[in-house]
Amino acid sequence: MTKTADQPATTERLKADRDRFVALAFCWADTLVELDPDNTITFAAGLTIPATGLPPDRLIGRHIDALLVPAHRGLIRRLISGAGSCGRIDNISVDFIGPGGAGAPVQLAAHKLPELGDQSFLAMRLGGNQNAVTDRSGRTLHDGLLDADGFTRLAKSRLAAPDGRRLQRLTLLSVPELTQMKEKLDDATYRNLLNAIGGYLKANSADRDSAARLSDSGFGLIHDSDLEIENLEDHLLAIVNGLDPTGVGASIESASLVANTELTEETLSQVMVYAIKQFSDSNRTGFTLQKLRENLPSVAEDAAEMADTFRRLISTKEFYIAFQPMVSTQSGQIHCYEALARISGRDAVSPYKYVCFAEETGQISDFDLAMAEKAARWLQNRTDPRTRVSVNISGQSTTSPDFTADLHKLLDRHPASRERLQxxxxxxxxxxxxxxxxxxVQSLRKRGHAVGLDDFGSGANGFHLLSTIEVDFVKVDGATIRHAQQAIQGRAFLAALGTFCRMLDIDVVASAIETDQMLAFVTECGVGFVQGYLFGKPSRELRRFEELRIEIPKRRIVA
Incomplete structure (x- = not known):
């Protein structure tokens, strides 16, 4: 073959491009390895001795399994196979045998390029994955996947995006055995398992970054319509079963929502958000993928019905306020009334399921504002300045600038609510x-409105909230009170809460008081206010409570 004058220059340019790509790879990795189809090393470069005990040239011809601890050999084989089907797997921690068998943790990424045949490329960084990955929503997860809220926001944005980036298909997957494996695997192995699942799902998702972990055993991903879900399930099962210490084997089920259905975009968005939220909290809701898969039309119909009813409740104000008194344990007289929503035309029917739907689909602020307006208008027409009303506001609404602005405009229009609406x-x-x-909260308190935390004690972050959010009162939920009655620790907790809140000048309200025994118990624990069926069921007529006088047991603060 006759050489041309520019061939040396071309060769040098190709070498420069190769060296540049290698240099870029070393910006992340300490070691680069190339494997043939049998997973034998054909090329190695970088800091190989700390992980393998051998220099790069002595790694050539060795099988990758010979360098790994036995427990991770099967994992690497499955990861390399997974990279072949989806191009890349990353964020995996594995243990190499290391110099003298001392062990060497390594963070690894596997990559395959179709144009280079069956060769596999591994990039490795010494030290393993000690740090968690932070997703785009600011929540930190070891597997790098989105959480339920971040995934919901992404799915909604992709549904409304231009055609080129629109959501085509959303798939939810469940691996029930993961919950048991979390208890049986050590932390490092379990984290590796989640990293392997997360890396594989991300690699198969739209933009390689549209996958989520929705619960201990549930996942979701947004993907192109040509992704073969059965193959995806097979690869996930291979990863999970390879690390299953019991050898029983895992199962997997899935359900997909397709964007090009007969549903309108708005209804599809509601169904999608509803399904994600229900699936994420399936322990509470009992929601299953089989139910979604077999009854998608009815799920869509239910979501559409709830959405229509909710919009009608807001636009036509087809609800009224029922009042339930809060009573002082010092005077035995009514301190204020909690305003509870009831659907008009349906006697004493609570809109609870519609409120839950609104919370799950991010529409609860509209309802909060409508309730506040009802209560403010009602107070405007009450001449007795001693009448006070308490209205619920969802935690979601507290961080919405639009809701905050609308609420302050509402309060400006109803000056009589000052110091009477809490x-x-x-x-x-x-x-x-x-x-x-x-x-x-402080913006409301500055206007003269008391603000409290409802259902205090039902979660693990109550005291943390009190350390960050300054409030005027806390309301302890009924379940906490019933538990406190049965356990010495619970009694001590309630008494300590009362003492703690008195030091901060915060009132304590005990809710769901239904018996004289509960009333006596919370009074002894130093609780200042009580509410519940013992003092009357919610009613739209205040005159039902006008003659209410409660004989309060003698206060004795329990130590």
């Missing part, structure tokens, strides 16, 4: 920015 923050677990929530 607010209870419900669903505090939904507060994703405590500082923003505290700014919201």
């Amino acid at each position: 607010f209870e923050i419900t669903d505090s677990s939904a507060i994703d920015d405590l500082e923003a929530a505290n700014r919201f």
Whole structure:
């Protein structure tokens, strides 16, 4: 073959490009390895001795299994196979045997390029994956997947995106055995398992970054319509079964929502968000993928019905306020009334399921504002300045700038509500920015409105909330009180809560008081206010409570 004058220059340019790509790879990795189809090393470069005990040239011709601890050999084989089907797997921690068999943790990524045939490329960084990965929503997960809230936001944005980036298909997957494996595997192995699952799902998702871990055993991904879910399930099962210490084997089920259905975009969005939320909290809701898969039309119909009813409740104000008194344990007289929503035309029917739907689909702020307006208008027409009303506000609403602005405009229009309308923050677990929530609370307190935390004691973050959000009262839920009656620790907790809150000048309200024994118990524990069926069921007529006088047991603060 006759050489041309520019061939040397071309060769040098190709070598420069190769060296540049290698240099870029070393920006992340300490070691680069190339494997043939049998997983034998054909190329190695970088800091190989700390992980393998051998220099790069002595690694050539060795099988990758010979360098790994036995427990991770099967994992690497499955990861390399997975990279072949989806291009890349990353964020995996594996243990090499290391110099003298001392062991060497390594963080690894596997890559395959179709144009280079069956060769596999491994990039390795010494030290393993000690740090968690932070997703785009600011929540930290070891597997790098989105959480339920981040996934919901992404799915909604992709549904409304231009055609080129629109959501085509959303698939939810469940591996029930993962919950048991979490208890049987050591932390490092379990984290490796989650990293392997997460890496594989991300690699198969849209933009390689549209997958989520929705529960201990549930996952979701947004993907192109040509992704073969059966193959995806097979690869996931291979990963899980390879690390199953019991050898029993795992199972997997899935259900997909397709964007090009007969549903409108709005209804599809509601069904999608509803399904994600229900699936994420399936222990509470009893929601199953089989139910979704077999009854998608009815699920869509239920979601559409709830959405229509909710919109009608807001737009036509087809609900009224029922009042339930809060009573002082010092005077035995009514301190204020909690405003509870009831659907018009359906005697004493609570809109609870519609409120839950609104919370799950991110529409609860509209309802909170409508309730506040009902209560403010009602107070405007009451001449007795001693009448006070308490209205619920979801934790979701506290961090919404639009809701905050609308609520303050509403209060400006109803000056009579000042110091007579108070607010209870419900669903505090939904507060994703405590500082923003505290700014919201203080903006109301500066106007003369008392603000409290509802269902205090039902979660693990109550005292943490009190350390960040300054409030005027806390309301202890009925389940906590019933538990406190049965256990010495519970009694001590309630008494300590009362002492703690008195030091902070915070009132304590005990809710769901149904018996004289419960009343006597919370009074002895130093609780200042009580509420529940013992003092009357919710009613839209205040005159039912006008003659209410409670004989309060003698206060004796339990030590």
